[in-house]
Amino acid sequence: MMEFPDIAIRTIAWGKVLLVAGGAAAAYLLLRRPRQPWLFAALLSALMVAFYLVLVWPLQRMWWGNNGDEMFILAYLSQVLKGSPWNDFYYHGLPQFYPPLYFWLAGLVSRLFAENAVTAAKFGVATAFGIWFLGTYVVLRIHDRRSDRDVRQPDRSWWWVLIPLAFLFLLDFSDVFLKPYKTLPGLGVALWIGLYAREIAMKRWRPLTYAFFGISGGLLFLTYYFWWFMAIPVMLALALSAPNRRAALARFCGVGVIMFAVASPYVVPLLLSYQGGMENWQAFYFQAADFSTWLPFADWGWRMPLALAGFAGLILLRRDPFVRGNLCLLGFSYLYQFGSILLYLVGSHPLQAANPFKFLANAALAVGAVALGQWVWDRYVAGRGEPVRQGAVVAMLVVSLPLWPMTGFLDNDITRLRLIESLPPSQMAALAPKLAAAVPDWQTRTWLTSGTPDLNAYLPIHYFVAHNPHFSHHASRYGERFQVIEQLAAAGSAAQFSDALTQTPIDAMLFWKNDASGEYPFFFWMDNYPNAGKEGKRTFSREVVDGLGWTRAYEDGSWIIYLKP
DSSP states (O other): OOOOOHHHHHHHHHHHHHHHHHHHHHHHHHHHOTTOHHHHHHHHHHHHHHHHHHHHTTOSSOTTOSOTHHHHHHHHHHHHHHSOTTSOSSSTTOOOOSOOHHHHHHHHHHTTTOSSHHHHHHHHHHHHHHIIIIIHHHHHHHHHHHSOOSSOOOOOTTHHHHHHHHHHHHSOHHHHHHOHHHHHHHHHHHHHHHHHHHHTTSSOOOHHHHHHHHHHHHHHHHHOGGGHHHHHHHHHHHHHTSSSHHHHHHHHHHHHHHHHHHHHHHHHHHHHHGGGOOOOHHHHOOOGGGGOOOOGGGSOSTHHHHHHHHHHHHHHTTTSHHHHHHHHHHHHHHHHHHHHHHHHHTTOOOOOTTHHIIIIIHHHHHHHHHHHHHHHIIIIITTSOHHHHHHHHHHHHHHTGGGSIIIIITTOHHHHHHHHHTSSOOTHHHHHHHHHHHOTTGGGSEEEESSOGGGGGTOOOEESSOSOGGGSOGGGOHHHHHHHHHHHHHOOSHHHHHHHHTTSOOOEEEEEOOOTTSEEEEEEEEEOTTSOEEEEEEEEEHHHHHTTOOEEEEEOSSEEEEEOO
8 A cells, every 4th residue: 555655645635725725716706707817817827836836845856757858857957057058958069959948947047046957847837837827818918909900809818718728628737747848838839820820811910910920939939849840831821821822921921030030049059050960869769659549539538528629619610710720730730640650651750740749739629629618608608697607607617627637636646656756855966966076177077977867957967978869969969979988888998998088078987886797887778769769788897997097086885986187
């Protein structure tokens, strides 16, 4: 039987308190302040921020532990927090290759109070929840009030609250707070495309309209560019199908120019870094599940009716430009996967073929579900008496209870297990200050380590070769660097080891030595295309390494540091 420490029980209990308090407040606002949706947006933001902080505040690791994608997140945040926000999180002399805006904001603001990237990650997700509801509502309401329209549009202020809520319900809650840099832009792109589809055919665009779409689109691109593989074709299709095609295409180009200008601090240095060659190991990461047919309404559960309503709403209400734009977004998500299948069949490498579905496609479904709900409400409920309307609101709140993270998420045994496992700190939290004290210039050195990616949550050291090729900068030419590792592992003498090292800028080595084998192990993650990846290991002879004559800057029962003389 699973045993829970007191702090885990308290976390669950506070989650239930928030559910009751939030439910009561939501019922009051919906019944007594139905004309003020901003209050509901503010309540949802406060509720989700409070719940998230109660859930993770005592944790000293990431939710799934400090491994996998969490290592990349922590390394990036740590580099911004304690290093340079313009530098790649693993390699010297290279710019960021991953969209940086979320990490820039979370890391730079966290410099005021955070000691490590785990704390910065908590701050980043809490901020994302604040933006999720209240931020989305405020931005879209301002846009609605300032935009010119040829025909008066109905008031959809409740959409800007309910679409983010439906999106939250359609997702696995752990995905929301593990990858806010994916989920929040997924929601943003769906809303952006809806507005673009609604306004692309207007008779005229003011400069403010170009500025809104260009700047907001550029910021979304800076946060997570992948969604634009689907969004840009949708933009072009909407422009080509507009009544005034020439004007629409000019608008498409104008928005694109502004988006590129906004994203240029990230895009231009990245493109320049490719002049010396590149290897895109992200494209090599593939698993059979990437070709799975995504039909969320086929999975029995509480999300199924909502997903089915989303599909129905997108199809039945496609005459609405906002809905039609999101139907196209969903369609292009499927086209992207099908195109990836064809690429695979002709011998090329598909790039994250199923990636659009979990986040971007669910955001499109959220739009369809809310549109259908609005249609049903206007047709069958709005004209009824107040008791009927109030009863419908209470019924929706009760039916939605299993979808709130305070119930379904907290009641899950896996959630409780992760809560317990993430309470103790990582061993690297203790090693990091010792390394910094032993090597004061640690940040300027290029390290070869035994495979300690967890260390980068606390100290953003730079590697000669990353532990995972899929997190490796495209311009680092990972394959060439790994060949040097193979030469080092094959060295039979200190001279051979030294010769191999001369090809590299390595001037510091950190090895795990708590091993009776007489070798220093080097752990990493290997690509195993087309079957995702697998764990790998290379070993260096202790006799060979010790014979180099490098300075031993630190040594204990588990770790040893060598510095180049």
